[in-house]
Amino acid sequence: MKKNLLLTLLLIFLMVMNGVLLYLTFKEPNKKPRPPRDFIFKELNFTEEQQMKFQEVNAEHHRKMRAIDERTQELKELLFSNLGSTDFSDQELDSITSTIGNLSQEREKEIFSFFNTLERMCDAEQKRKLKRIVRRALRPPGPGRGGPPPPHR
Template sequence: MKSKLLPIILLLLVVLNGVLIFMLINKPHIQEKERRGRDFLIEELNFTKDQEKDFLVIDMSHRETMRSLDEQVKNNKNKLFNSFETLEQEVELIAKEIGSLESEKELEVFSFFNKVRDLCSQEQKDKLENIVRKAIHGNNKMPPPRDGRMPPQNRGNRPPPR
């Protein structure tokens, strides 16, 4: 009985390893997330085929720029936290660089939406501004944190911890 079960288990493990390797290489979960964001704007703004083509070019350029900036921020944060013995001046310079890169990211996002806005008709511009406004301000329906604590704005309604 054990000798018949061993090949089945080995085959199952090989198949699972193949699936995991595929997911690591292709990262379909990340690609799907990017596609959803892209498709959302295309559908919500009801782009024509020409607008969609132009939008995809803008979107690709934006994503490349954001990835580059994210990578630079990550590298600087690694440099900052992997060297606790560095001089305070160097730490401040690295922190300022991180702040500068974060500022560039915000400007890139603004530039992206400005370019998308330029593609739009007046009706689409109104929809886009509404979408951006909702994204910035949210709908104030935040789910509770996973650790069970109340969000900061609701803490005043609860008694202090004992």
């Protein structure tokens, strides 16, 4: 009898929590995160010509980033598939982790190149706005900046 009461209470609790989750999910269905492209168009007030050029540059940037991310994921899967393997050498470990590091470096260079190209497309006022956007994006989230404190605190 006590077991049934506990299960009933647990079931009711879970149903209420699901209802709350559904409410929070659907209460503002039109409030979806804006893609960065739309944000950049709006903030920098791009002309039609700038928008077309940006779309070309953005598509190429995303293609390159996707390729880097896919290769990184493949290497990480390879690395962790050898977890506990006795015939996986330190040399193989170093080789895979070095390649992952090189891909990370390539990723950062691609991001820099993208913003560098974007800045060259801008007029003087747009460049000031872009620098402000980039500075804000580079600040790590933390207390008072819209994010939780770092985990080491």
